[in-house]
Amino acid sequence: MEDEFNIQTRLRFLKMRELIDDVSKKTVLDMGVGENAISNGLNIGKLITLDGFKHLKPTIVCDLNKDKIPLKSNAVDTVIAGELIEHMISPVSFLKKCNSVLKIGGEVIISTPNVASLKNRFRVLLGLMPEYCAMAREDGCEDFQTHVKDFNFGYLKKLLAVSGFEITGKKTNGIIFHSKKIWPLSLTPVSFGEILIVRAKKIKDV
Secondary structure, eight states, X not given: OHHHHHHHHHHHHHHHHHTOOOOTTSEEEEESOTTSOTTTTOOOSEEEEEESOGGGOOSEEOOTTTSOOSSOTXXXXXXXXXXXXXXXXXXXXXXXXXXXXXXEEEEEEEEEEBTTOHHHHHHHHTTOOOTTOOOOOTTSOOOTTSOOOOBOXXXXXXXXXXXXXXXXXXXXXXXXXXXXXXXXXXXXOGGGSSEEEEEEEEOSOO
């Protein structure tokens, strides 16, 4: 499982970075950076990092489930939010926070597990829960890392639209089983992939 997680993560990072335009003269906000930020290695004009854990030493420490992003409106050109929206109690509130700090025409790059992946469709047919879906922890210790919402492509697209965004790019990290891609990425519909990866442009303030 660890190897499979690693290949999923490597491919997710690769595909997210492919959706990030030239940011060499732009301000980028990378949120939920953890210990390995998606922005690492990119040529960025000004980078702002955000995380909920102080020990990770981000530029901004912020609990996005409770707090506003402490930046001025229209201050950022690009927001990166990898594997974050599924942890939000209110995804629309989260997307509106992204909208607030982005300039008109600015972009948000989002990735999130796909509850309707091809693998998950087979799991449900077998009476199993989808992988990475929102489930209570058996030890009862719910925390920031617990998933609280599930997404398929249509649902994510709808929430982005009501939050002032229009999808301009979409990718997936593929269909992975036992640490191997079982179908070529170029032939994998986004709606079947393990992870949904989208780029969305801010078209209006909300």
